[in-house]
Amino acid sequence: MLQSLSGNSCLRMIERNKSVWYFCFLVAAYVTYLVFGAAVFSSVELPYEDLLRQELRSLKRQFLEEHSCFSEEKLEEFLAKVLEASNYGVSVLNNATGKWNWDFTSSLFFASTVLSTTGYGHTVPLSDGGKAFCVIYSVIGIPFTLLFLTAVVQRIMVHVTRQPVLYIHTRWGYSKQLVGVIHAVTLGFVIASCFFFIPAAVFCALEDDWNFLESFYFCFISLSTIGLGDYVPGEGYSQKFRSLYKIGITFYLLLGLIAMLVVLETFCELPELKKLRKMFYTKKNKEEDRIQIVEQDQLSFSSISEQAATMRDEQKINEPFMNIPPITHSAESSTDNLSH
DSSP: OHHHHHHHHHHHHHHHTHHHHHHHHHHHHHHHHHHHHHHHHHHHHHHHHHHHHHHHHHHHHHHHHHOTTSOHHHHHHHHHHHHHHHHTTOOOSGGGTTOOSSSHHHHHHHHHHHHTTOOOOSSOOOSHHHHHHHHHHHHHHHHHHHHHHHHHHHHHHIIIIIHHHHHHHHHHOOOHHHHHHHHHHHHHHHHHIIIIIHHHHHHHHHOTTOOHHHHHHHHHHHHTTOOOOSOOTTOOTTOSSHHHHHHHHHHHHHHHHHHHHHHHHHHHTSHHHHHHHHTTSOOOOHHHHHHHHHHHHHHHHHHHHHHHHHHHHHHHHHSOSSOOOOOOOOHHHHHHHHHO
16 A cells, blocks of 8 residues: 555656656756767777877978988977967968958958857957957857847748748648648758758869868858868968958858758747657746736736827827817797897
């Protein structure tokens, strides 16, 4: 008897705190996925890093043997300066002397990567004033960009997702859930083709050292705002029409980011994903719901009262200043006037 009561109480407690258990499972799954990614990256990339280190040591040793007038300390100092300049986007190579990182088009490209939080890291401010302005510019610009993207995506969603799904549902009578899923998959395929596969082929043709995989990798890393910076277009030494190319890439990144947000919002509006998200949310208490309903009722009542008062004021404004009663002539008054 006691065992059955304790078992029922445990079941009720688990049922009452179901969202908490779901959230704990979500945290454990995320940490597991994070550790899994770290293990895969380490096993795949560590041998290549070791091979590159051995190659650099061999080249350094060979250079010192062929040029005995150089000391290893002086070479280390020179290489440190070169690497420091390279981290700021400045190269000491002869074929890179005509390429400027802070002309207008390059600065426009840098500003777009800052506001979109992509941040390739290939070009960074050199001066203290530039670093301070970058902080202030980002503090204002990133929320401004979020507001801009939200407004644009909301307007696009009406014409691209909500109206087509509603039209097909009402015109042919198909299930709204089925239409939503098919529409989301179709839209995802179209966006992937227009902003990933086709641009990857274009970058593969325009960039000398990029193959299709590297071009597709750049498109995905950029539009997902990861921005690793290992591949940046328009940085080649023999790049033609570099300024125009940079402006085109800036518009591509902005439009691609909007398209990605539209696809994500379309999938988030699917009922199945809404149910999945609600599994991990905190449930509201009944008292909170009651207070929210009362506040909404008070708000609606006050708005109705304000509208009624406004209508009365408008009626008073339209009324004449004095209400003059109409003049009526009776038959008796007319007879008295004739007798006089």
